[in-house]
Amino acid sequence: MRSDGSSSAPLGLKVAAACGLLFLHLPILLIFIYAFTTEERSFVWPPPGLTTQWFAVTWNRPDVWEALSLSVRVAAISTLVALVLGTLCAAAVSRTRFFGRETISLLVILPIALPGIITGIALRSAFSLAEIPFSFWTIVLGHATFCVVVVYNNAVARLRRTSGSMIEASMDLGADGFQTFRHVVLPNIATALLAGGMLAFALSFDEVIVTTFTAGQQQTLPIWMLEELIRPRQRPVTNVVAMVVVLVTLLPILVAYYLTQNGDQIAGSGK
Amino acid sequence: MTVAALNSNPAPAILPGSGGVRGSLSDLFWRRPKLLLLLMLLPPVLWLGIVYIGSLFALLLQSFFSIDEFSGLINRQFTLKTYGDLLQAANLDIILRTVTMAALVTFVSAIIAFPIAYYAARYARGRWKALFYLGIMLPLWSSYLVKIYAWKLILAKEGILTWLLAKLHLLWLLDGWLSLPVVGGNSLSVSSTGTFIVFVYVWLPFMILPVQAALERVPGNLVEASSDLGASPGQTFRNVLFPLALPGIVAGSIFTFSLTLGDYIIPQIIGTSRLFIGQAVYSQQGTAGNIPLAAAFTVVPIVIMGFYLWGAKRMGAFDAL
Numbered sequence: 001m002r003s004d005g006s007s008s009a010p011l012g013l014k015v016a017a018a019c020g021l022l023f024l025h026l027p028i029l030l031i032f033i034y035a036f037t038t039e040e041r042s043f044v045w046p047p048p049g050l051t052t053q054w055f056a057v058t059w060n061r062p063d064v065w066e067a068l069s070l071s072v073r074v075a076a077i078s079t080l081v082a083l084v085l086g087t088l089c090a091a092a093v094s095r096t097r098f099f100g101r102e103t104i105s106l107l108v109i110l111p112i113a114l115p116g117i118i119t120g121i122a123l124r125s126a127f128s129l130a131e132i133p134f135s136f137w138t139i140v141l142g143h144a145t146f147c148v149v150v151v152y153n154n155a156v157a158r159l160r161r162t163s164g165s166m167i168e169a170s171m172d173l174g175a176d177g178f179q180t181f182r183h184v185v186l187p188n189i190a191t192a193l194l195a196g197g198m199l200a201f202a203l204s205f206d207e208v209i210v211t212t213f214t215a216g217q218q219q220t221l222p223i224w225m226l227e228e229l230i231r232p233r234q235r236p237v238t239n240v241v242a243m244v245v246v247l248v249t250l251l252p253i254l255v256a257y258y259l260t261q262n263g264d265q266i267a268g269s270g271k
Numbered sequence: 272m273t274v275a276a277l278n279s280n281p282a283p284a285i286l287p288g289s290g291g292v293r294g295s296l297s298d299l300f301w302r303r304p305k306l307l308l309l310l311m312l313l314p315p316v317l318w319l320g321i322v323y324i325g326s327l328f329a330l331l332l333q334s335f336f337s338i339d340e341f342s343g344l345i346n347r348q349f350t351l352k353t354y355g356d357l358l359q360a361a362n363l364d365i366i367l368r369t370v371t372m373a374a375l376v377t378f379v380s381a382i383i384a385f386p387i388a389y390y391a392a393r394y395a396r397g398r399w400k401a402l403f404y405l406g407i408m409l410p411l412w413s414s415y416l417v418k419i420y421a422w423k424l425i426l427a428k429e430g431i432l433t434w435l436l437a438k439l440h441l442l443w444l445l446d447g448w449l450s451l452p453v454v455g456g457n458s459l460s461v462s463s464t465g466t467f468i469v470f471v472y473v474w475l476p477f478m479i480l481p482v483q484a485a486l487e488r489v490p491g492n493l494v495e496a497s498s499d500l501g502a503s504p505g506q507t508f509r510n511v512l513f514p515l516a517l518p519g520i521v522a523g524s525i526f527t528f529s530l531t532l533g534d535y536i537i538p539q540i541i542g543t544s545r546l547f548i549g550q551a552v553y554s555q556q557g558t559a560g561n562i563p564l565a566a567a568f569t570v571v572p573i574v575i576m577g578f579y580l581w582g583a584k585r586m587g588a589f590d591a592l
Binding site (some may be wrong): 008009010013014016017020021024025027028030031034039042043044045046058080081084085086088089091092095096098104107108110111113114115116118119122123124126128130137141144145150171176177178198202206208209212213225226229230238242245246249250251253254258259 | 272293294296297298300301304307308311312314315316318319320322323324325326327329330333356383384386387389390391393403404405407408409410412413415416417418419420421422423425428429430431434471473476481504527529530532533534535536539540549552553556562565566569571572573575
């Protein structure tokens, strides 16, 4: 391993890697330019002119605000549920070995490993069999289910690094279980939980496939966008919303990255 | 961090027993750790078990129901009639088209992902490593719909790609490609080529991450030893790098394959009117109201993925996840 890093990459590899990264990023950058275009009817490039008027138009659209507010509420509640369930599960799995431990991990990962359409249609057919009407809570039910896994992954990675002797030390010093949790365990896993929560929020905020099956007539922001993509009504407004959505989802990812940077399996690889 | 937390909260070295309900609860958990474990596991297992596994069973159950063609009502009696409907030529066509697309997408994603993953694993250090990591992570987590929307902008007839090709005097190439059967169409945004490009774009990060993880574990001196022994770069790749990266590629292909099988939004927005499995499921449960057939359709990707995962496990792909 001594010579690692001293060699430099062959040119072909550099070019291929750079092209790959450009392929990943240029389309997203394009969204930012289109948000300012003066063109209303088509996706013409280059934009005939630049304007900021569509931001004002979007600001005054009640349907966008309603969809945004529903998305934020759903994401907040789902994140809370996922935080509680994911932490409990992670704590149980990492502290003790018990029969069926592997099954629990599989159970947590399954909702995200199977294609979203399966989760979606499964929930929908369960609702129809049980005759549950669509509501805010049916959306939350679906979202919380697949958000558990991101919190779980982050918490498990951190708990694995936390040494068990600290908990024993705390107990030896006379703290009871609740005090140990409050003063020793929680401060240790707090940033991992925060990162997991951020990622869960981003995941829920962006989810569309499961949501189309569990929302009924309600519109979350991604469903609003989907409608616009299928039947465009006002393209410039869609452009602006797209740009805002990119910014809103990127911030939690960056924060989660900085929270878990040192040493953990870094947040986000488990999407 | 723990030390800081304790210091900021000065407490006697040995805390007195807290007594009361909380104290006895804490003592109980200490004496019976199994009880605590059970209480911790109960909420998540109940939630996932009832909401998720329960729903999956409901789905499986529905696929054995059938729909009454005249009234459109669901007949809740066990029958294999729905599975018989599934095996009609039109439906088999949909399944074949989806599986072919998934295989192509997986193959091309692996080719594009490899150089990025290899560079990130072997050459990127320090700040560059972080940059590469974010460079893969940000597109992975960017909004799915926005990514599709971006490609609608790019592939539109009046969009940036046509403009670029016109500047390069290569429009004849695009027109020639679009005039081909199957892959062509009116414009790229309504052709299967467009669907393919967007699938590759959206799932690419899912391929890069496991391949990179697999390559991180290949010691650099293995590659050097191979070239010291006289292998050309091509031979080193074929005989050393590729076999070691294969579990990672298979792990990545689980994602690209499974996600393509289940997606219904990408082919709906960018592509032809020929259906994919996901779209068939969606239209059967929605407009057609035929939940049993939709349920039977979803069993197809589950079975395919079951076989796929079984094969992947045999190749040791799960160690690379």
